[in-house]
Amino acid sequence: MNITVIGTGYVGLVSGICYAELGNRVICVDKDPRKIDILNAGGIPIYEPGLKELAASNREAGMLTFTTDLQDAVRQSEIIILAVGTPPLPNGEANLSYINQAAIEIAEAMNGYKIIAVKSTVPVGTNERLASLISDYTKERFDSISLPEFLREGSAIQDTLNPDRIIIGASSKSAADVMTLLHIPLTEQIVVTDIRSAEMIKYASNAFLATKISFINEIANICEKVGADVTKVAEGMGYDRRIGPSFLKAGIGYGGSCFPKDTSALIQIAGHVDYEFKLLRSVVEVNQDQRFNVIRKLETIFHHELHGKTIAVWGLSFKPNTDDVRDSPAAEIIQHLVDNGVKVKAYDPIATENFRSIYDINGVDWCLSALEAAQSADALCLLTEWEEFSRVDLGTLQKVLSSPILIDGRNVFEEEDLLGTEFVYYSVGRPSLN
Numbered sequence: 001m002n003i004t005v006i007g008t009g010y011v012g013l014v015s016g017i018c019y020a021e022l023g024n025r026v027i028c029v030d031k032d033p034r035k036i037d038i039l040n041a042g043g044i045p046i047y048e049p050g051l052k053e054l055a056a057s058n059r060e061a062g063m064l065t066f067t068t069d070l071q072d073a074v075r076q077s078e079i080i081i082l083a084v085g086t087p088p089l090p091n092g093e094a095n096l097s098y099i100n101q102a103a104i105e106i107a108e109a110m111n112g113y114k115i116i117a118v119k120s121t122v123p124v125g126t127n128e129r130l131a132s133l134i135s136d137y138t139k140e141r142f143d144s145i146s147l148p149e150f151l152r153e154g155s156a157i158q159d160t161l162n163p164d165r166i167i168i169g170a171s172s173k174s175a176a177d178v179m180t181l182l183h184i185p186l187t188e189q190i191v192v193t194d195i196r197s198a199e200m201i202k203y204a205s206n207a208f209l210a211t212k213i214s215f216i217n218e219i220a221n222i223c224e225k226v227g228a229d230v231t232k233v234a235e236g237m238g239y240d241r242r243i244g245p246s247f248l249k250a251g252i253g254y255g256g257s258c259f260p261k262d263t264s265a266l267i268q269i270a271g272h273v274d275y276e277f278k279l280l281r282s283v284v285e286v287n288q289d290q291r292f293n294v295i296r297k298l299e300t301i302f303h304h305e306l307h308g309k310t311i312a313v314w315g316l317s318f319k320p321n322t323d324d325v326r327d328s329p330a331a332e333i334i335q336h337l338v339d340n341g342v343k344v345k346a347y348d349p350i351a352t353e354n355f356r357s358i359y360d361i362n363g364v365d366w367c368l369s370a371l372e373a374a375q376s377a378d379a380l381c382l383l384t385e386w387e388e389f390s391r392v393d394l395g396t397l398q399k400v401l402s403s404p405i406l407i408d409g410r411n412v413f414e415e416e417d418l419l420g421t422e423f424v425y426y427s428v429g430r431p432s433l434n
């Protein structure tokens with residue numbers, strides 16, 4: 001099939017490259033000439049393991065091209081996939097101006113029947129509104145599809161090529177059949193439904209996963225007080241197939257470009273129909289507070305005298321294997337420390353540059369290695385579970401720290417790892433070790 005994907009962010013780029021990998025002819029379009037130049041030069045404007053190589057092989061095979069020319073791309077394709085950003089507005093609602101603009105441009109370029117599928121996460125009813133917007137600008141026939149995306153950053157290729165399910169919300173049976181044919185090589189678990197339900201499935205899925213995380217984080221906070229171990233509690237719960245083991249890792253809360261944005265948007269969507277989503281409001285509140293779990297521990301350790309201390313921070317991205325720092329809990333933690341007179345020494349394997357370009361936090365010492373950050377620090381806070389951190393020699397780490405205090409916000413280390421060291425070790429929802 002001939003496919004145009006509009007938007008080369010995470011979702012658009014990964015999907016476009018994977019559709020090409022499946023044997024389709026794909027044109028990826030972006031308004032930003034800088035991104036298209038990088039892609040045409042063989043680079044990738046985002047960090048995603050394996051994506052560069054997959055793009056290169058499909059470009060060589062002539063199945064994948066990158067352009068800023070939306071009109072030309074639309075004319076050559078039967079299927080147009082919209083994957084432009086829908087970032088949150090200050091009130092939490094999704095900003096639909098980019099997707100509206102792209103829809104108008106598609107309409108103006110249309111030269112015959114097209115299937116127009118929306119992969120961007122959009123509030124319920126948006127696909128129908130976009131269809132009517134497109135009809136205002138063209139007399140050509142088209143069908144609308146809601147095609148929500150479930151890939152995770154850092155494992156985006158694996159998630160796209162081996163999805164748990166594909167959701168197709170369709171305005172016609174024939175369009176649903178074409179989209180089913182496109183996705184059947186990926187999975188047989190294809191749910192064909194109406195457009196509004198498909199839009200809702202995306203929000204409900206992300207809200208549910210966020211709920212699992214906030215739930216286990218609250219259980220962790222209680223575990224700390226009653227002397228239980230949340231990793232054991234989660235394991236014990238997870239064997240129940242009705243609960244499942246995933247998304248029960250306690251830590252400093254979820255971040256990234258999806259859960260914070262989509263939970264706020266769903267609260268707004270509910271509000272518009274006079275429904276107060278109380279449970280989800282609490283999920284967001286718990287998540288917001290959970291990042292202070294680390295700060296509270298520091299305050300206890302230093303008897304509320306953080307001023308003048310040097311604290312090392314390991315990890316700036318919202319999770320490992322990505323340079324994405326959007327809504328990363330690390331930002332608020334570091335800002336809080338700096339505001340309280342702490343000298344922060346921070347290190348991340350790849351996200352430091354991104355972090356600095358987004359968050360304007362003065363007075364942080366940006367380090368080039370994990371040990372450099374730890375050098376002479378009064379305590380170390382681990383905020384992102386990069387594999388690199390679990391491989392650090394704890395004997396060496398202990399020697400470079402000014403005092404061997406480790407606050408593990410992601411439960412990376414086990415008791416056995418610390419045997420033979422003098423670490424005072426605090427983690428989330430597990431007994432501390434002295």
Ligand code: UGA
Nearest residue numbers: 149150151152153247248249251253254255256258318319
């Ligand atoms: C999330 C969803 O998992 C994807 O299915 C969805 O497609 C995507 O949002 C999206 O809407 O585009 P992503 O934000 O890339 O994907 O990252 P996740 O791996 O889901 O992690 C989100 C956050 O939750 C991270 O900060 C992570 O540290 C945290 N988390 C995750 C936990 O604290 N505990 C867990 O058990 C799992």
